[in-house]
Amino acid sequence: MAAISLSKLNKHYGSLFHAVKDVDLEIADKEFVALVGPSGCGKSTTLRMIAGLEDITSGDIRIGGKVVNHLPPRDRDVAMVFQNYALYQHMSVYDNLAFGLRNKKTAEAEIKVAIERAAGMLGLHELLQRKPKQLSGGQQQRVALGRCIVRNPQVFLFDEPLSNLDAKLRAQMRIEIKRLHAEIPTTSVFVTHDQVEAMTLGDRVVIMRDGRVQQIGTPLQVYGKPANKFVAGFIGAPAMNFIDVTVRSETAATSVEGEALRLTVGASQARALAAHNGRRVILGVRPEHLVLGDGAPGLGFDARVEVVEQLGSEILLETRVGGASVTAARVPAETVIARDDQVRLWAQAGRLHFFDPETELPISG
C-alpha cells in the first residue's frame, strides 16, 4: 500500500513568500495524479516536499499511511525523474541504474537482474556501457525512468520530465510513461505545466494556482465542469473564449447579450442566471464548441475572421465579434475561408459556461 496523503500542507520561503497554501490531497494506491498549473503555482514545490527535498512549513505528508514529514529523501522509498534527467555524468548508464540498489547493499547478481529487466522494458540494452553525455535527450530520459524502475519504489515522482524534449519525442515519451504505469502500477505524481500531458496521463488532474489547489478531478470533470474561470481557461487548447455579456431574463426565454452577440440560454442555465438578470456575467465557450454553418436557433452570431491557422487536420480561426471581443473557433480543414471574411458561428447547445465576474465561480443550473 502506498497511498499518499497531503493535509493542510504549507510552504513559506522566509516571511514574504507563501509558495504552497493549505494543500489537501489524497492519492490512492497505484493512482496516477498529474499536478498542473502555470509557472510559480507551487506544483514543483509540492512534489519536492513529497520527495523530502524541501522542508515543509506546516501540515502532514503521509506515504503508505506513515507520516514522513521529517524523514530524509532516502528513507521515503520514492524515486524521482527530473526535468533535466539528473543522470550521474561520471558514471556509465549501467552504474547510473545500479546506484540506488548498491546504496541499499543489494547483491550484484540481483542488481544485474533488475537492470536487465528495466533495460528490456525501455530498450536500453545497447546503451548500458555508454556515458550520459553520449546519449540523446530521449535516451537520457529513458535511463532516468530506468533508474526509478530498478529500485521498485513505493512512489514515482515526475518533475516536468518531458519539458526538455522536442514535441515529437515528448508525445512518444508520454505514451511510454503511460505504458510503464500500466505494466508497473505504482502510485505516481506527475508535475507539468502542459495541460495536454496532465490530461492524457493523469487518472486525476490537480490544477494549482498561486500555491492553492483550484480543482481536483478526472480529466473529463476538469474539462467539462471547471471549478472556476481560471481552470476553464487553463484546461483546453486553444483556451476557452471569455466574453463579457449581460443577462436578459424575459418571460419567453433567457438570453445573454454582448457586443454584436445575443445568445439564448437553455432552461437549466436560465434558472441559474435568473438571479443575475440585468447584470454582467462572463460567458465561456470552448473553440471546439463553436461551429460554422447551421446550428440551433438563438445560438448563432456574426464574426469577422482575423487570422486563419491551417493545421492540416483542422483550421483555427481567430475572429472578432463586434468591436473588441476576440474569439477562436476550430473548423474543418477543408473549409474555404480567408482573412476578413464574415462568418456566422454557432455555439453548441448545452456547451456554454457562465462565470460570476467577481468571484470567477461558475454560475450553473
Place this chain on the structure above:
Amino acid sequence: MAMVHRSEFLPWLPPMGRKTLFALALAFICFAFAFPVLWLILTSLRPESGVYYVHRGTEFTLGNFAEVLREERIVEAFVNSALIATLATVFSLLVTVSSGYMLSRFTGPASRLWFGTIYVFRCVPYISWVLPLYFVTQSWGIYDTYTGLLLPHVAVHICFFSWLMKGFFDGIDPSMEYAAMIDGCTRWGAFIRVAVPSALPAISALAVLCWLFTWNEFLFALILTGNRVPMITVVMAQFVTEMGLRWNLMAATAVMALVPAFLIALFGQKYVIRGLRI
C-alpha cells in the same frame, strides 16, 4: 554582446588579405609573449661576460646551470618551493572544494557570513596582508618555517579560489545531488559521490592554478622566510648583490624554475581548459 561577423571586420580587404592580416597579428602577439622567455633562455646559455650582448654573441655554455646546481641553497630552494606548492595545493583544495560547494548550494546565514568574510579578504590588497602576517608568524613562533609559509598560502588560496569553485559548482546541475539523495545518499554522500566527481575537471584546473600560483609567489616568500626555508623566487632575487648582478646565474635558475611550471601547465592545460569550461 553582438558577435562581429568576420566579413564586417575590415570589409574593404579581400578574404585572403583578412586571413593574412589575422595570421600576422596572431604571430606578433605570440612572439611578444614568447620573446622574454626566449631571451631568458639565451641569457642562461651565455657566459657571464656575454650577458649584455646576447643578441650578437656566438659563445654558448651550460656552465651556468652546472654552477647553479652546485649551490646547495638553490637545490634546497627548489625542494622547498615544490614541497610548499604541493602541500598548499592539497590543503587549500580540501577546504576550497567544500567551501565553494557551500557557497553555491546553501543560502543560509552561515553561507552568507562565509561569503562576506572571503569577500572582504578578497578586497584587501595582497600586499596589505604581508606585514600583519609577518608579526603573526613571529609571535606564534612559526616565522621562517614551513608552517609559517604554508598557512598564509592556504588562507589566501581559500579566499581567492572559493569564488572560482563556487562558479564551477554553479555550473553543475544540483538535480544530480537530489537524485543521489533520493537514491540513498546523505547530503554529504551526494557531495562526495556525485558533486565532487562531476567537478573533477574544475578541481584539476584549480589544482594546477594553485600550484603555479604558489610556485611563482614572491612576496610571502620574501617577507615570511629567512635563511632556514629558502624559496626559489627569493633565492633568484639574491643574485642581485652589492658586487653586481649575476644575470647568467639568475637566468639559469629562472630557466630551471620554468621547467616544473612548464610541465605542470603543459600536462594540466587539458584539465584547465575543461575545468574553466564548466
